[in-house]
Amino acid sequence: MLELRPNCECCDADLTPADQAYICSFECTFCPECTDKLTGICPNCGGELVTRPIRPEAKLATNPPSAVRVFKPDCKTKTVP
Numbered sequence: 001m002l003e004l005r006p007n008c009e010c011c012d013a014d015l016t017p018a019d020q021a022y023i024c025s026f027e028c029t030f031c032p033e034c035t036d037k038l039t040g041i042c043p044n045c046g047g048e049l050v051t052r053p054i055r056p057e058a059k060l061a062t063n064p065p066s067a068v069r070v071f072k073p074d075c076k077t078k079t080v081p
């Protein structure tokens with residue numbers, strides 16, 4: 001199951017399960033702004049960042065999103081201005 005992480009790994013912005021977010025195949029998770037600055041490429045694995053699917057609200061109660069924040073500030077060194 002997808003983790004649905006609660007924040008952007010690059011800028012630590014909060015991402016609710018309903019927010020637009022981007023993930024790579026390893027579920028590195030980014031907000032739309034950072035995905036833009038990363039030119040759609042994951043800074044950790046070099047993979048493609050794609051739109052994270054929205055989990056239907058009715059499923060969130062039994063399949064809750066991850067509460068573990070992943071934050072790697074050094075990803076800023078890989079963004080383009």
Ligand SMILES: [Zn+2]
Pocket residue numbers: 008009010011012013030031032033034035
């Ligand atoms: Zn971000």
Ligand SMILES: [Zn+2]
Pocket residue numbers: 024025026027028042043044045046047
């Ligand atoms: Zn990745």
